[in-house]
Amino acid sequence: MTRWYPKNGRVIFHVDMNSFYASVEAAYNPDLKGKPLAIAGNPEERRGIIVTSSYEARAKGVKTTMPLWQAKKLCPELIVMRPNFERYRKASSEIFKMMAEITPYVQPVSIDEGYLDITDCHEQGSPLEIAEQLQAKILNELDLPCSIGIAPNKFLAKMASDMKKPMGITVLRKRDLPQKLWPLAIGEMYGVGEKTAEKLNKLDIYTIGDLVGSDLFQLKRVLGINGERLQNRAKGIDSSPVDPDAIYDFKSIGNSETLREDTTDDNVIKPLFRKLSRKVSVRLKRKKVVGQTLQVMIRYDDRKTITRSITQSNFLEEEDEIFSLAYDLFEKHWSGDPIRLLGVTVQSLVEKKEISEQLDLFSYQKETKNEKLIDVMNKLTSKYGKNIFQKSEVQEDRSQPRTSFQKDFLDDYRK
Amino acid sequence: MRFVVQRDLLIESIQHVMKAISSRVTIPILTGIKIEASKDGIKLTGSDSDISIESFIPKEEDGIINVEEIETGSIVVQAKYFPDIIRKLPLKTVEIVTDDQFQVTILSGGSEFHLNGQDAVEYPQLPVLHTDNSFELKNDLLKELIRQTVFAVSTVETRPILTGVNMRLENDQLDFVATDSHRLASRKIPLSTENDQLDFDNIVIPGKSLAELNKIIDDNEETIMISVTENQILFQTKNLYFLSRLLDGNYPETSRLIPDQSKTTVLTKTKELLQAIDRASLLAKENRNNVVKLQTKANNQLEISSNTPEVGQVTEEVTTDTIEGEELKISFSAKYMIDALKIIQEDRVKIEFTGAMRPFIIRPMDNEQILQLILPVRTY
Numbered sequence: 001m002t003r004w005y006p007k008n009g010r011v012i013f014h015v016d017m018n019s020f021y022a023s024v025e026a027a028y029n030p031d032l033k034g035k036p037l038a039i040a041g042n043p044e045e046r047r048g049i050i051v052t053s054s055y056e057a058r059a060k061g062v063k064t065t066m067p068l069w070q071a072k073k074l075c076p077e078l079i080v081m082r083p084n085f086e087r088y089r090k091a092s093s094e095i096f097k098m099m100a101e102i103t104p105y106v107q108p109v110s111i112d113e114g115y116l117d118i119t120d121c122h123e124q125g126s127p128l129e130i131a132e133q134l135q136a137k138i139l140n141e142l143d144l145p146c147s148i149g150i151a152p153n154k155f156l157a158k159m160a161s162d163m164k165k166p167m168g169i170t171v172l173r174k175r176d177l178p179q180k181l182w183p184l185a186i187g188e189m190y191g192v193g194e195k196t197a198e199k200l201n202k203l204d205i206y207t208i209g210d211l212v213g214s215d216l217f218q219l220k221r222v223l224g225i226n227g228e229r230l231q232n233r234a235k236g237i238d239s240s241p242v243d244p245d246a247i248y249d250f251k252s253i254g255n256s257e258t259l260r261e262d263t264t265d266d267n268v269i270k271p272l273f274r275k276l277s278r279k280v281s282v283r284l285k286r287k288k289v290v291g292q293t294l295q296v297m298i299r300y301d302d303r304k305t306i307t308r309s310i311t312q313s314n315f316l317e318e319e320d321e322i323f324s325l326a327y328d329l330f331e332k333h334w335s336g337d338p339i340r341l342l343g344v345t346v347q348s349l350v351e352k353k354e355i356s357e358q359l360d361l362f363s364y365q366k367e368t369k370n371e372k373l374i375d376v377m378n379k380l381t382s383k384y385g386k387n388i389f390q391k392s393e394v395q396e397d398r399s400q401p402r403t404s405f406q407k408d409f410l411d412d413y414r415k
Numbered sequence: 416m417r418f419v420v421q422r423d424l425l426i427e428s429i430q431h432v433m434k435a436i437s438s439r440v441t442i443p444i445l446t447g448i449k450i451e452a453s454k455d456g457i458k459l460t461g462s463d464s465d466i467s468i469e470s471f472i473p474k475e476e477d478g479i480i481n482v483e484e485i486e487t488g489s490i491v492v493q494a495k496y497f498p499d500i501i502r503k504l505p506l507k508t509v510e511i512v513t514d515d516q517f518q519v520t521i522l523s524g525g526s527e528f529h530l531n532g533q534d535a536v537e538y539p540q541l542p543v544l545h546t547d548n549s550f551e552l553k554n555d556l557l558k559e560l561i562r563q564t565v566f567a568v569s570t571v572e573t574r575p576i577l578t579g580v581n582m583r584l585e586n587d588q589l590d591f592v593a594t595d596s597h598r599l600a601s602r603k604i605p606l607s608t609e610n611d612q613l614d615f616d617n618i619v620i621p622g623k624s625l626a627e628l629n630k631i632i633d634d635n636e637e638t639i640m641i642s643v644t645e646n647q648i649l650f651q652t653k654n655l656y657f658l659s660r661l662l663d664g665n666y667p668e669t670s671r672l673i674p675d676q677s678k679t680t681v682l683t684k685t686k687e688l689l690q691a692i693d694r695a696s697l698l699a700k701e702n703r704n705n706v707v708k709l710q711t712k713a714n715n716q717l718e719i720s721s722n723t724p725e726v727g728q729v730t731e732e733v734t735t736d737t738i739e740g741e742e743l744k745i746s747f748s749a750k751y752m753i754d755a756l757k758i759i760q761e762d763r764v765k766i767e768f769t770g771a772m773r774p775f776i777i778r779p780m781d782n783e784q785i786l787q788l789i790l791p792v793r794t795y
Contacts, residue, residue, distance in 0.1 A: 313571075356706050356746060359790040361596045361672055364773060 004126035014157035018166035020112035117242035155238035182209030254345025262338035277323035290315035297343030416488025432461030469656035489535035568622030569595035579619035624659035677767035683735035696749030755787035
């Protein structure tokens with residue numbers, strides 16, 4: 001089978017679930033199949049926007065982030081459901097388990113996409129066979145469609161998975177680039193957003209092919225180091241590895257929420273800070289990390305957004321500490337204008353087991369209340385080895401996280 | 416104003432007053448050095464309004480002439496240039512002349528500088544302390560008090576009062592205490608004074624002031640006069656006048672936080688312990704808080720260890736004189752321990768522990784005047 005694999009170089013898969021949330025819902029309730037379906041936040045609130053939609057809905061012009069009323073206008077028969085994160089989480093975890101059966105080199109990117117490095121998997125078949133088997137398995141066992149891109153690196157694999165949806169398998173080799181990749185509009189390129197596309201258009205770069213032929217010096221002047229990276233990718237060069245631990249390299253944990261109405265009312269603001277602090281605290285504990293920097297985000301009614309942070313010597317983890325610090329910081333920096341959104345983030349995180357805490361002369365007596373317990377634990381630990389004790393898990397927070405924090409879901413696929 | 420002065424004396428005086436001068440002051444003239452010539456000698460002044468220092472060069476001292484050809488007057492010169500000029504002049508003497516346009520002429524051998532000065536009338540008047548609330552100490556003893564405590568003041572402004580050293584007078588004992596809330600250093604000395612009026616408790620001197628003072632005063636047995644008012648403290652020697660603002664606020668009560676009983680007592684050689692901790696800390700520098708672990712073993716052995724997974728690990732065995740009481744395993748900052756042991760001159764120290772989560776006390780053996788306290792580190 002080795003003849004299907006390059007002598008030097010890698011074989012990378014990018015697996016992308018097709019309209020994931022909608023597909024999961026359809027798998028739970030087959031009546032929904034073939035119908036225009038959208039998953040949206042609470043319809044009665046401002047955040048009632050389309051999170052994802054089925055291909056049938058997309059055919060009518062329904063798009064992600066579109067407000068619900070607009071989608072309904074385009075597609076009156078649209079079925080709208082609220083997100084059901086527990087279901088998605090479970091499905092995601094199953095999918096990543098299937099990937100992990102092929103190779104340990106699985107890098108989850110979000111709840112519904114991931115990379116695999118199958119360079120050393122020639123015993124399992126050709127890349128195409130492995131992809132077909134994986135796609136079939138996900139479809140047969142979970143009733144979920146996906147697209148898979150096969151390429152010599154992550155960037156090309158990502159571009160390839162995008163080329164045929166749903167249920168596509170696309171091989172993108174370097175020699176295919178002039179026909180398959182370079183004619184695409186520059187905005188289609190992974191890593192090029194609206195702003196970057198505008199800047200590139202000003203340099204007369206409209207397709208990915210234009211980027212390949214553009215002047216590196218000029219690119220760097222406009223986009224900095226990222227300009228060079230983008231050009232390399234367009235040429236088919238991307239050496240970034242499939243890193244199974246990348247998902248764990250989170251630097252911060254934060255929650256934010258848009259208010260029902262713009263407000264200056266402390267009776268709304270304070271409870272929201274309390275709620276956000278609680279969520280952040282729960283997530284910190286779930287991940288067993290703590291951080292020393294706290295950031296508060298305030299978005300005003302004119303969409304102007306400020307962030308302010310404070311770093312302190314002790315580690316943040318408890319809801320009360322986070323709340324009081326966040327609220328102080330807010331009071332110090334709030335202009336008094338109506339607020340649209342508030343966010344609380346704990347940054348520069350470290351794993352709890354890696355840190356030690358310097359006790360304080362003025363508060364140590366508070367800490368000594370568990371002294372006897374800790375003493376017994378230490379004695380037993382030294383007798384029976386590490387890890388005989390695990391702090392009992394915090395009560396799982398069943399509230400539904402907002403979409404930007406989906407990565408938390410991916411922690412446990414390897415368990 | 417005009418005078419000719421011994422250059423090395425002028426340099427020394429400049430160095431003293433420069434300790435008080437900062438480039439970041441609210442009153443611009445405070446970036447300068449005030450020079451006053453009187454018939455008795457030359458006086459230099461520097462101030463950042465928190466600390467003010469006056470250094471006096473007497474015209475004549477022990478029969479040696481320091482300053483000649485004095486014409487009285489005063490001027491303020493820029494501290495940015497004046498010290499370097501004086502330091503680099505060619506001869507052992509320097510002549511300084513001012514005119515009524517506040518131009519300063521500096522002459523030494525073949526070199527001649529003209530420097531723009533400012534009218535000394537613009538320079539703020541230093542407060543004159545009228546108080547009998549004074550006592551005297553020997554220079555070397557004061558330096559010891561400072562050296563043994565000031566390192567423990569807080570360097571962050573989260574609790575401003577902790578950036579100072581607390582000076583207390585109780586039962587004929589003068590007590591200096593400093594803590595950054597992670598360790599505490601205290602030094603007591605007996606103070607007998609005839610001054611019945613002497614009265615202060617709980618004053619807090621900025622740590623920075625004491626650190627600067629320590630650099631200026633000589634290590635000898637001459638006396639220094641210390642005067643205290645409500646918001647200032649003055650240290651005065653024959654030729655030096657050092658005035659510092661005091662910190663506002665109440666210093667926290669620390670004595671009740673110091674454990675008065677011991678569960679594990681270790682008696683050991685100071686230097687040997689210091690060196691062992693110093694070596695163990697070599698690998699601990701990478702980890703937060705610079706943590707080392709101390710563990711009591713049989714046969715009066717102490718084990719000091721540190722483990723930084725990415726770097727490596729180290730174990731140090733120290734043979735102590737005695738270990739009494741319960742077994743103990745405790746983690747703490749190597750830096751705090753090193754700081755504490757460094758200021759102990761005695762050969763042997765006594766360390767008293769009351770548990771892995773409680774502060775422990777380090778004292779020189781048979782010397783109750785010095786007390787160092789360190790809060791341990793909790794490892795998860």
